């Protein structure tokens with residue numbers, strides 16, 4: 001399972017990268033705004049800064065919602081760095097754009113996916129990644145994990161190469177359940193990754209080992 005971090009915070013990206021287990025980064029306009037990164041020029045500089053920290057796929061989202069606008073923006077983004085993946089919303093124009101990018105060999109991440117039908121369309125259009133937002137489904141009392149399961153079955157039935165990028169991950173159990181189902185990638189906040197480290201028996205066991213070592217020295 002690949003681990004992406006879902007943030008535009010450079011310190012957190014660096015911290016995850018330093019762990020040696022980070023495979024990529026996802027961002028979105030809200031995450032950029034949260035870091036105070038505004039304006040096209042600053043946003044582009046920020047993508048490049050991220051690409052300089054992590055040698056793996058970095059999702060950069062288009063703002064346009066029409067086909068021509070998405071193609072223009074996506075082609076500009078793709079030219080920035082070899083690791084940029086163009087993130088495109090799940091709307092009709094977005095699917096057209098993903099199909100266009102796919103034929104041009106530009107990698108894409110179809111975002112804001114909330115149903116298996118949408119995921120099927122993304123795969124048919126040739127998206128590199130599909131991003132089902134499981135946490136946001138859970139937020140409205142819908143079963144986000146069930147969506148990941150359904151997409152896995154559908155993609156396996158037809159051997160679609162689109163990778164399931166479980167997004168809107170909120171905590172460690174989301175990561176573990178996605179791993180059980182076989183999501184190809186998870187993208188979550190640093191806290192969800194750090195949560196995987198924790199176990200009280202690890203802490204008490206290490207404490208005991210160190211105390212016993214001291215007794216003999």
Ligand code: G3P
Pocket residue numbers: 006026027028131133135136167168169187
């Ligand atoms: O990758 C999608 C993600 O940014 C959405 O997460 O926590 O805002 O639902 P969240």
